[in-house]
Amino acid sequence: xxxxxxxxxxxxxxxxxxxxxxxxxxxxxxxxxxxxxxxxxxxxxxxxxxxxxxxxxxxxxxxxxxxxxxxxxxxxxxxxxxxxxxxxxxxxxxxxxxxxxxxxxxxxxxxxxxxxxxxxxxxxxxxxxxxxxxxxxxxxxxxxxxxxxxxxxxxxxxxxxxxxxxxxxxxxxxxxxxxxxxxxxxxxxxxxxxxxxxxxxxxxxxxxxxxxxxxxxxxxxxxxxxxxxxxxxxxxxxxxxxxxxxxxxxxxxxxxxxxxxxxxxxxxxxxxxxxxxxxxxxxxxxxxxxxxxxxxxxxxxxxxxxxxxxxxxxxxxxxxxxxxxxxxxxxxxxxxxxxxxxxxxxxxxxxxxxxxxxxxxxxxxxxxxxxxxxxxxxxxxxxxxxxxxxxxxxxxxxxxxxxxxxxxxxxxxxxxxxxxxxxxxxxxxxxxxxxxxxxxxxxxxxxxxxxxxxxxxxxxxxxxxxxxxxxxxxx
DNA sequence: ATAGCCTTGATC
DNA sequence: GATCAAGGCTAT
Numbered sequence: 105x106x107x108x109x110x111x112x113x114x115x116x117x118x119x120x121x122x123x124x125x126x127x128x129x130x131x132x133x134x135x136x137x138x139x140x141x142x143x144x145x146x147x148x149x150x151x152x153x154x155x156x157x158x159x160x161x162x163x164x165x166x167x168x169x170x171x172x173x174x175x176x177x178x179x180x181x182x183x184x185x186x187x188x189x190x191x192x193x194x195x196x197x198x199x200x201x202x203x204x205x206x207x208x209x210x211x212x213x214x215x216x217x218x219x220x221x222x223x224x225x226x227x228x229x230x231x232x233x234x235x236x237x238x239x240x241x242x243x244x245x246x247x248x249x250x251x252x253x254x255x256x257x258x259x260x261x262x263x264x265x266x267x268x269x270x271x272x273x274x275x276x277x278x279x280x281x282x283x284x285x286x287x288x289x290x291x292x293x294x295x296x297x298x299x300x301x302x303x304x305x306x307x308x309x310x311x312x313x314x315x316x317x318x319x320x321x322x323x324x325x326x327x328x329x330x331x332x333x334x335x336x337x338x339x340x341x342x343x344x345x346x347x348x349x350x351x352x353x354x355x356x357x358x359x360x361x362x363x364x365x366x367x368x369x370x371x372x373x374x375x376x377x378x379x380x381x382x383x384x385x386x387x388x389x390x391x392x393x394x395x396x397x398x399x400x401x402x403x404x405x406x407x408x409x410x411x412x413x414x415x416x417x418x419x420x421x422x423x424x425x426x427x428x429x430x431x432x433x434x435x436x437x438x439x440x441x442x443x444x445x446x447x448x449x450x451x452x453x454x455x456x457x458x459x460x461x462x463x464x465x466x467x468x469x470x471x472x473x474x475x476x477x478x479x480x481x482x483x484x485x486x487x488x489x490x491x492x493x494x495x496x497x498x499x500x501x502x503x504x505x506x507x508x509x510x511x512x513x514x515x516x517x518x519x520x521x522x523x524x525x526x527x528x529x530x531x532x533x534x535x536x537x538x539x540x541x542x543x544x545x546x547x548x549x550x551x552x553x554x555x556x557x558x559x560x561x562x563x564x565x566x567x568x569x570x571x572x573x574x575x576x577x578x579x
Numbered sequence: 580a581t582a583g584c585c586t587t588g589a590t591c
Numbered sequence: 592g593a594t595c596a597a598g599g600c601t602a603t
Contacts, residue, residue, distance in 0.1 A: 201595060211582045217598075218580075242581070263597070271598070275587060 193255040195250065196313075205258040207429050211239070216252045219245065220259035224531050289420055292402055293492060347531030348393040366407040367490035370400035371437060384457050384561050390559060391576070394431050395569050401430045404490075404496055410514045418506050427575050429553030436482070437477040437489055462559055474552050478545060485527060493536035494518040495546055519543070 192199040192209035203213035204220075226246045228234060234247035241247065241248050254260075263271060352360065382389060405411045412421060438446045446456040455475070459468035482488045500512035522542060526535035565578050572578070 163594090203596070209582090210584080213581090213596090214582060214598095245580090261597085266600070271588085278588080 109316065109471060131338070149387045155514070166313060175405060180199050181485045192238075194251050194257075195236050195238050195242075197238045205250075207255045208252075208255075208413055212248070212252065215241075215245075215248060216257050216259075217262055219249050220257070221262055222253065223262075282365045286573070292399070292417055292571070293416070293419055308433065342530060342534055344531050347533050349529070349531045350524060350527035350535075352528050359521060359524060360491075363409070363490035363494060364487045366531045367493060368486045371405045371434070371486065371489075381453055381457055384453075384461050390458075390461060391563050391568055391572050395432050395572050397431055398427060398571060398575055401493075402432070404493065405482060407479065408494065410494075410498065410517075413510060413514070415506060417422075418511065421502050421504045421506075421509065422497055422499065424575055424577060425504075426499055426553075427555050428551070429496045429549050432471075432549055432553050432556065433478075433489060433493055433496070436475050437484065437486075439479045441476050444472060444476070462562065464558065467555060467558070470552055470555060478549070481545065488522075489520055491525060491548060492542075492549070494520065496549065499550075 163267075189232070190199050190207070191197065192212050193207050194208060194212040197209035197211065199207045199209050201207065204216055208216070221398050226249075228244055228246040230244070232247065232250070234240065234244040235246050236244075236251050267303060310511035347406055376462060384393070405419075405423065411422075435446060438448075440447050441455075442453060443452050444456075445452040455472045456468060458471055459465050462468075482492075495518045498518065500508050500515060502511070505511055523535060523539050526539050526542070529535075530538065560576055563578070565573060568576075
């Protein structure tokens, strides 16, 4: 349609215009049709109706210079009109492209827009053939406008009142939608109440004296760029009782407790949701069934004082950027190592649904391996989950963060907290060995989280819940 | 009124 | 995501 348009030129065109390369090219390639049937198209204003597409396909179809309709060289540009000469055909000023059907500068474009629809009241003070160039263009509006028409500018392409209103309405509508989109997540962050009391039956590390954490052997420390997941070993192999352990400071202990309680609360009863294998038929389901988890993630971050330190904009950026990793982390908590699936109240969702519904067997393998090893490593120590969750929320690599330094500082505090917690939990000696391994696990989580982005590519946005659309940047 | 810059929806 | 071509905004 419009991309095939060649600029028709007026019969009044002057000799010097004909000498310009662009014009010659047009004449050479133009078969005359465009002159006989000047198009009547207003691009970009479909107004959502099926309008005149047929008419346009004939009358409005110009051919691109040097090409015949669809025979434009494939993959090369868009077959648009030639505009090799980047100078305004009215005044010779620098032009960026076509305006109202002719290559013109910004000022002639604006001039034409302002004047073309007016009744020609201004008269030329001379003979009506003033020379128009970049210096003289302001002197005689009459001749300037005349030249605009002469070189083929078309007043039909200026939107009329009604069309302008419709265009503005569309812009406002989109603005509103964008605003609402930001607002809904913002509102959620600001106001979403806890829909559940913390589940006191939940067991977590700080309330137990046992060693809940499994740590990978040093041999397990591998290159995280590979898809192999760091294996875990049994914590019982560590002789912690004879080792020196850290005593957490009051502040550290309180923070751990706060995080643990908060994370536990947002995990509680999660498996109550009646999800079964049948809940999943495609990637859309996979995404939509994660909505509750996302809401709980939001609940968790809202509990963190550090999160409140971020600007609203950075809060949203941070949330959006950690959402896949967070979902992964949460799924690890519910992963059943023996049965290779996720526990729910109504049974078990086998991990292979990932393969079945996405078609990605590699994704399934990596996910399962990671979940197994991570679960064997962390077991159900919610404190570890909570600290890791905090570390991934405050990720300074999140694209678009405004206050990167703040996020980085906060993340560092949680990394230090993880180290302290490990020193408290498994002794200084073992922590020194295994803390880096834990950081590797977090790196793996990041990588696997981003690998899962390919599931997102499969979804049909029309079938995805609004919150998920928004947080996954699909809206 | 002019003209330069910006925002935007459509298109590829 | 880049490009195009509309209109809007605003200092001059």
